[in-house]
Amino acid sequence: DTEVTQTPKHLVMGMTNKKSLKCEQHMGHRAMYWYKQKAKKPPELMFVYSYEKLSINESVPSRFSPECPNSSLLNLHLHALQPEDSALYLCASSQDPTGGEDYGYTFGSGTRLTVV
Amino acid sequence: KNQVEQSPQSLIILEGKNCTLQCNYTVSPFSNLRWYKQDTGRGPVSLTIMTFSENTKSNGRYTATLDADTKQSSLHITASQLSDSASYICVVSGVKGFQKLVFGTGTRLLVSP
Numbered sequence: 001d002t003e004v005t006q007t008p009k010h011l012v013m014g015m016t017n018k019k020s021l022k023c024e025q026h027m028g029h030r031a032m033y034w035y036k037q038k039a040k041k042p043p044e045l046m047f048v049y050s051y052e053k054l055s056i057n058e059s060v061p062s063r064f065s066p067e068c069p070n071s072s073l074l075n076l077h078l079h080a081l082q083p084e085d086s087a088l089y090l091c092a093s094s095q096d097p098t099g100g101e102d103y104g105y106t107f108g109s110g111t112r113l114t115v116v
Numbered sequence: 117k118n119q120v121e122q123s124p125q126s127l128i129i130l131e132g133k134n135c136t137l138q139c140n141y142t143v144s145p146f147s148n149l150r151w152y153k154q155d156t157g158r159g160p161v162s163l164t165i166m167t168f169s170e171n172t173k174s175n176g177r178y179t180a181t182l183d184a185d186t187k188q189s190s191l192h193i194t195a196s197q198l199s200d201s202a203s204y205i206c207v208v209s210g211v212k213g214f215q216k217l218v219f220g221t222g223t224r225l226l227v228s229p
Contacts, residue, residue, distance in 0.1 A: 042205060042219035090159050107159035
């Protein structure tokens with residue numbers, strides 16, 4: 001299995017809703033990432049988990065809450081989002097976050113999130 | 117400041133023609149450079165990855181070059197197909213020991229019949 005699987009593919013939520021995005025990989029990768037991508041812009045890093053511990057939080061608002069239950073799963077919990085949070089949310093994983101050349105950096109297909 | 121610049125921003129070519137996309141970077145220290153293809157609304161898919169010591173890498177009809185001295189890379193697409201229509205993103209990894217990527221803004225390629 002060489003894929004990063006994201007669910008759902010599309011999500012529409014109201015500003016008072018609570019929802020979660022899920023990401024799964026079975027490549028044995030030890031680093032997992034959340035990115036946010038607006039239309040015609042490059043992905044922006046949000047969070048990094050290294051060996052299941054949060055390593056980087058790029059000053060993301062607290063309405064986004066990441067969780068890494070185990071080495072294969074990464075969640076992004078959403079609460080009280082704003083319409084400007086509508087974007088493509090990408091998950092990625094890489095083999096070794098601690099050093100060396102990493103040829104395994106793999107993105108999922110993304111979740112298209114619309115906040116209404 | 118670590119930056120990756122791509123040109124052109126957009127490009128239209130006829131099916132079957134070749135094209136070359138450019139990437140200049142100022143990321144230092146340099147670890148590796150990747151080219152990704154991204155279809156609209158989908159995640160990026162890796163085409164090639166090159167380290168400092170590599171100057172050419174091919175993946176089917178895609179050939180990437182790297183000149184680490186001038187900090188330039190190119191992606192050459194041969195015999196373009198309609199399915200090549202996508203954004204092509206140059207991504208540089210500048211820090212060994214942690215995979216924090218610096219993304220270019222991409223080149224949007226449209227292959228027309």
